[in-house]
Amino acid sequence: MTKPYVFITRKLSDDVIVALQDVAEVKMWPKEEIAVPREVLLEEAKKAAAIITMLSDKIDAELIDAAPNLKVIANLAVGFDNIDVSYANSKGIIVCNTPEVLTDTTADLTFALLMATSRRVVEAAQFVKDGKWKSWSPLLLAGHDIHHKTIGIVGMGKIGEAVAKRATGFDMDILYHNRSRNLAAEKSLGAKYVSFDELIETADFIVCLTPLTNETRNLFNENSFKKMKKSAIFINVSRGPVADEDALYQALVSGEIAAAGLDVFDKEPIDATHPLLTLTNVIALPHIGSSSTETREIMMALCCDNVIAVLQNGKPKTPVRI
Incomplete structure (x- = not known):
């Protein structure tokens, strides 16, 4: 059985994504200091069942419409103003964030x-x-x-x-x-x-x-x-x-x-x-509010847990409710 495809828009710690790799085919944008180009993100979204996003990624109606298989968007942040949550929800897509841990x-x-x-x-x-x-x-x-x-x-x-x-x-x-x-x-x-x-x-x-x-x-x-x-x-x-x-x-x-x-x-x-x-x-400062090694690892793991839960037809830990 083919594993669902997950795209991660920035490089995460290899140790954190091991559990995700067990249930999905995972691809990460490899450049830590450079945001994924819009055209690349749109292309990856076409085949993705899940996307793990950063605040710098604009997840709007255009991208959502380009992603017919998308089930979940996991944002590595408390905020989610980079995502059109209402439109995503209208398409049956669950949006998650990382509250409280940071x-x-x-x-x-x-x-x-x-x-x-x-x-x-x-x-x-x-x-x-x-x-x-x-x-x-x-x-x-x-x-x-x-x-x-x-x-x-x-x-x-x-x-x-x-x-x-x-x-x-x-x-x-x-x-x-x-x-x-x-x-x-x-x-x-x-x-x-x-x-x-x-x-x-x-x-x-x-x-x-x-x-x-x-x-x-x-x-x-x-x-x-x-x-x-x-x-x-x-x-x-x-x-x-x-x-x-x-x-x-x-x-x-x-x-x-x-x-x-x-x-x-x-x-x-x-x-x-x-x-x-x-x-x-x-x-x-360069937007480092939650940037400690310990907290970022926890945030990454929470994103992966949310994606795994949705891909396995379970309930995510921290869905965004608006």
């Missing part, structure tokens, strides 16, 4: 980015490497305190809760804004629910963890940045299009806000000539 890892990175941006860690390290450190002075690369400040979290899901938990270790006041109240976070962490406007006007650190939707696209815009404190630091570890990058650049250049730490961008990878990358008060 919560703490992403929260670690979020708080690390907050700290590095606030205390100018990257700038200071480069200052030493460039041989610019000639003497000690009281305000040399002085940043902003984190302890006893107010953190405002936009998007109080699992990752938001984990970030808030870390903030308690710095005796921070915790504000949050969400589509609905998170009573568990209020009770266990002392988080306070406020309006979006109150959060951006009050918080010293505005941390964006909201998913990308039609409502959240460009949520952080020219008007939003103008309402923030001049000492405010903006951190985005959700999705790039949630923030208007032109407005953010102007806010940073004009001094409307103090700094930004960004792990996500409107277009990824961000071009090296992008204006944001010219600013010393911006720390830019």
Whole structure:
């Protein structure tokens, strides 16, 4: 009996896909640092029963229509805004993601980015490497305190809760804004629910963890940045299009806000000539929120488990429900 065909759009660890290879013919795009070209993905989709995808892969109606045998799409991420889930479901295709397994890892990175941006860690390290450190002075690369400040979290899901938990270790006041109240976070962490406007006007650190939707696209815009404190630091570890990058650049250049730490961008990878990358008060990371060896291995394995379950007519562990 012929095994079903599975295409993986980026190279995964060989050890992780062994179980998948037992039940399917598996092909991986071999280049780790280069996304699979659209034309290749479309061609592979024609014969695939399953595709394991990355956030950089656009899984739209065109691709879904080109894949008559497709049963499951497993996205190596919590988010799934790269996939037309409704259209896939209408065609009987199950879409899966990797929620919760990356919560703490992403929260670690979020708080690390907050700290590095606030205390100018990257700038200071480069200052030493460039041989610019000639003497000690009281305000040399002085940043902003984190302890006893107010953190405002936009998007109080699992990752938001984990970030808030870390903030308690710095005796921070915790504000949050969400589509609905998170009573568990209020009770266990002392988080306070406020309006979006109150959060951006009050918080010293505005941390964006909201998913990308039609409502959240460009949520952080020219008007939003103008309402923030001049000492405010903006951190985005959700999705790039949630923030208007032109407005953010102007806010940073004009001094409307103090700094930004960004792990996500409107277009990824961000071009090296992008204006944001010219600013010393911006720390830019290559979308590594969940990128620890341990967590990525778990995410890969979960994708494979979901695919195996669907191919064997079982129920996947983490189907996307919209």
